[in-house]
Amino acid sequence: MKQNTPITLKFLAEKLKMSVSTVSKALNNYPTINEYTKKRVQEMAKELRFTPNKSAINLKERKSRIIGVILPNLLDHFFTRSIYGVEQFATENGYNIIISQTHDDLAKEIQSANRLLKSRVDGLIVAISKQTQNFSHFDQFENMGTPVVYYTRNPSFNLNCHKVLGNTFQGCYEATQFLIDRGHQRIAYLGGPKMISFTHDRFNGYINALKNNHVSFSSDLVAYTDFDRDNTITAIQSLFANSENPPTALVAFKEPILFDAIKYLKSIEHPNFDKIECIGFGNTSVISYLDFPPIASVEENPESVGENAMRLLLQLINDEIEIQNYQKVMVDCKLVVH
Amino acid sequence: MKQNTPITLKFLAEKLKMSVSTVSKALNNYPTINEYTKKRVQEMAKELRFTPNKSAINLKERKSRIIGVILPNLLDHFFTRSIYGVEQFATENGYNIIISQTHDDLAKEIQSANRLLKSRVDGLIVAISKQTQNFSHFDQFENMGTPVVYYTRNPSFNLNCHKVLGNTFQGCYEATQFLIDRGHQRIAYLGGPKMISFTHDRFNGYINALKNNHVSFSSDLVAYTDFDRDNTITAIQSLFANSENPPTALVAFKEPILFDAIKYLKSIEHPNFDKIECIGFGNTSVISYLDFPPIASVEENPESVGENAMRLLLQLINDEIEIQNYQKVMVDCKLVVH
DNA sequence: ACAGACATTTCAAACGTTTGAAATAATTGA
């Protein structure tokens, strides 16, 4: 890379025949610097397109002004949208973000953590991999005084940590309530992998809505899938096994699962297929291309989750919140009727 | 943020009662350092979890080891997948990446460029916004000797620049050839916005395939849309206006457009609807949820595009390629039959 | 015992900023 003479404070100082500190202070608008001097310096800086060297400033300030974000992947729109919130809030506050994908692989997560540790990020935002049960690779950060905020994925094995999570209980409650209000009495719940805490939180939202509305519940209305398509079909089969009294509505853990389910129900030409009303979590744009779109979606507001994670992290970085004063922030979901 | 005494070379040196430079050289495995000393230093460094301060190194080396990536958004799977290639190759080579989204807004693009300039990235990878026709906000980088590689979106107004592009001509040629081989003689082409150079490259691929196979062409087989749904429907209407001799196959600029098109054709109950064979660019996962999936997809290999962009950038950074020796790299597409 | 040859360690400057303290210049009042 060609090294044209870099424009530094020293270079400006020589050009203007003054000391480096005067130039520095002039650019930082120190009150002790003469107005005319300031003007001269600032004009010269603009003319030569001076940009202060971040590495030098970071070294001086013992900061990197970089936030690390570790997440499973960017193909899932939830994460991609959450990044939008993080990025927005970070840049507004003078921070850049470095994103690292783990593809739900623990080894990669550890690698990412180590890399970001070396990069000396000022803070870390993490959506843990499905495999993560031990958090020692993140402990190093707190040892160095670098705050870590877990978001989206609940690190339920890790008691003392900062979390920003979607209020998935409330989201599932509202979805169920909506279906009840439309007259359904046989509402099925198709959950995600049982290891994920959200699966149970959503189930609780579902069951609470049923109870509060005195809708009877039976266990054949509930099934789980680990996202795999065949697995989903098995689950759906079990939900609709009772042909006398099949469910008339369905709440599904995630939209892709729901789409698989709908497709299957259609393929077997389930009698009341077009009467079944479905709701899934996600609110993805795919919906508009489907022949039988769900009646509503639970919008999880990922941008807001990301923004809240970044906001909390910033408060920790700025010592506005004690690092040991562990916070839990919940972001409400919103039911979107199509 | 709590500042525990930071572990620096100086700190290690004091602990070991030797000079800072010995410690530094021991850690960097200098041949002039005694083996036993090296071992002592390295053990102590490991024990105290010493990690060298990147800012200091960057300052010394006049590098940031950060690559800036400017792109329209991360909701489009093409970009998200391309990031995977960039990230992979960057981290393998000791670089971090900072991603900045422009949302196809020129003002945001300029803002991003300025921010990354201040961050003193070592190189820039850019997919320009739809609005970008002037490239002066990127000139600053080359003025500083920082290489810029344009990828995915062809900056056709910018003659002297490095580019990595998908071979969209070849992709469209193969798609058309495939349909011809299946016996189609009336193949329609639904293009994207006319301002985008890819629209024309793909058209050329289409028309060349027709010509080389002596398939007759008529202009009512071609229409354009700007991605807007209503616009797409208008385009489709014009393509299928000739009810005597309608197209039997369709090549579409992008899958979302194609999905809108299919949905529309189905809704009007086009007579031979289920016979029409379609191909779109993208190969998105949505396909599996559709009732009438396209027969094939043009896989654009975004990961490879990203990796190639990063590879080229690295060669420029390392002076393996002269910065004025402008490169153009084409990445082939692959037809995926479903 | 000592010059010469190596082996090993340390010095010191540099990267580009920031900032309190010290130095200098300009202005005021008596």
Next chain:
DNA sequence: TCAATTATTTCAAACGTTTGAAATGTCTGT
């Protein structure tokens, strides 16, 4: 006119590394 005051500029150290040159230590052969 000259000390006192205020305005302005400069000095110098620090942030944590790297690295060529200089210094020190150790060993060899005569």
